[in-house]
Amino acid sequence: MSQEESLSVFQAAIKNFLGPISEFLADDTISEVMINGPSEIFIERKGKIHKTEAHFRDEDALRAAVNNIAQSVGRRVDDSEPRLDARLPDGSRICAVIPPCSLVGTVVAIRKFSKTKMTFKDYLKFGSITAEAAQFLDISMYLGKNILVSGGTGSGKTTLLSLLCGRIPRGQRIIVIEDSSELDIDYDHLVRFETRMADQMGQGEVSIRDLLRSSLRLRPDRIIVGEVRGAEALELINAMNTGHKGCLGTVHANSPNDALVRLEALALGADGKVSERALQYQIASAIDLVIQISRLSDGSRRIVTISEVLGFEPSGAYNVLPVYHMERMQRGVDGRIIGNAEPTGHIPSFMGEIINHKIPFGPEKFEKKAS
Numbered sequence: 001m002s003q004e005e006s007l008s009v010f011q012a013a014i015k016n017f018l019g020p021i022s023e024f025l026a027d028d029t030i031s032e033v034m035i036n037g038p039s040e041i042f043i044e045r046k047g048k049i050h051k052t053e054a055h056f057r058d059e060d061a062l063r064a065a066v067n068n069i070a071q072s073v074g075r076r077v078d079d080s081e082p083r084l085d086a087r088l089p090d091g092s093r094i095c096a097v098i099p100p101c102s103l104v105g106t107v108v109a110i111r112k113f114s115k116t117k118m119t120f121k122d123y124l125k126f127g128s129i130t131a132e133a134a135q136f137l138d139i140s141m142y143l144g145k146n147i148l149v150s151g152g153t154g155s156g157k158t159t160l161l162s163l164l165c166g167r168i169p170r171g172q173r174i175i176v177i178e179d180s181s182e183l184d185i186d187y188d189h190l191v192r193f194e195t196r197m198a199d200q201m202g203q204g205e206v207s208i209r210d211l212l213r214s215s216l217r218l219r220p221d222r223i224i225v226g227e228v229r230g231a232e233a234l235e236l237i238n239a240m241n242t243g244h245k246g247c248l249g250t251v252h253a254n255s256p257n258d259a260l261v262r263l264e265a266l267a268l269g270a271d272g273k274v275s276e277r278a279l280q281y282q283i284a285s286a287i288d289l290v291i292q293i294s295r296l297s298d299g300s301r302r303i304v305t306i307s308e309v310l311g312f313e314p315s316g317a318y319n320v321l322p323v324y325h326m327e328r329m330q331r332g333v334d335g336r337i338i339g340n341a342e343p344t345g346h347i348p349s350f351m352g353e354i355i356n357h358k359i360p361f362g363p364e365k366f367e368k369k370a371s
């Protein structure tokens with residue numbers, strides 16, 4: 001199906017089958033629609049989740065809607081394929097699970113594609129990061145640091161990764177690998193890969209790991225992995241350790257240290273023969289920075305820590321030091337949480353590189369502010 005054809009099938013599916021949620025899909029202030037069976041529909045607006053009055057007539061009507069959406073992306077949802085994970089023709093992302101795997105009827109989450117591209121300026125405006133910390137990330141991108149973006153589900157990892165990609169100096173060759181294409185990257189020398197699921201006979205699967213292997217032979221300057229969640233972790237670590245600077249990826253974890261441990265667990269799950277200790281040293285030398293992002297209880301998304309990975313201690317722990325950290329979470333009178341990740345006093349080990357490149361960002365920038 002051509003792009004136009006799938007868009008028109010999708011629009012027809014919205015009109016004919018998605019009546020109960022069409023107003024939410026059209027409303028730009030709503031970022032996510034969550035359907036838990038025919039009679040329970042939630043939305044996310046400004047980072048907060050609200051229950052709506054909307055509902056589908058019955059399970060059959062909801063299932064018909066999901067099947068029609070699936071059709072617009074050349075997929076189907078039925079007993080043999082009870083899960084759908086796809087990007088819709090308008091750029092939104094859909095995930096659905098049907099009974100019997102789901103016990104509450106058909107479950108769907110639609111992460112709407114934002115028509116307005118988020119910029120670093122918006123990021124500052126939303127209070128997700130301070131201007132100085134943003135400048136530090138910019139410098140780290142310029143210097144080709146290997147960076148992991150870590151956070152919980154829906155915390156804003158993909159959005160931040162897109163923003164970081166936009167800061168890659170021009171003139172490089174970027175290869176992006178994703179499960180379903182989501183990253184919104186504006187760059188002139190960009191190669192994008194998407195994985196493929198196995199067919200009904202269990203054949204033809206192309207994984208992130210396979211694509212990462214191919215990427216290494218395609219002369220990348222930067223490799224970006226949308227979400228590291230499997231055996232590809234091992235190849236990514238190897239790539240970072242064999243001279244591929246400026247690789248980026250996201251990982252689901254609750255702290256920079258947890259992100260490294262998660263990467264380790266994923267890499268150990270690969271069929272490599274590397275020992276746990278060797279892997280820990282490799283991870284510590286591969287990753288330069290971990291950015292921890294979080295959705296706070298006031299609905300805002302904020303960078304809470306930017307940590308530098310300095311090594312692996314013989315005692316058996318990663319040496320991870322925060323360069324910026326949000327220490328206090330205070331609520332303002334309007335209910336919003338005040339505060340940002342601020343300098344901790346740790347001067348990054350690559351300060352010499354910042355000076356050598358004559359970047360006007362001196363060591364005093366990392367001084368801890370008096371509280």
Ligand SMILES: Nc1ncnc2c1ncn2[C@@H]1O[C@H](COP(=O)(O)OP(=O)(O)OP(=O)(O)O)[C@@H](O)[C@H]1O
Nearest residue numbers: 031114126128152153154155156157158159160301
């Ligand atoms: N800094 C921010 N301020 C406000 N909204 C944001 C911010 N970052 C992301 N968002 C919004 O939060 C939602 C989730 O963002 P995103 O898809 O980047 O999260 P994620 O961590 O990648 O999610 P997942 O774990 O599902 O992959 C999106 O609607 C996005 O527009």
Ligand SMILES: [Mg+2]
Nearest residue numbers: 157158159227
């Ligand atoms: Mg994501």
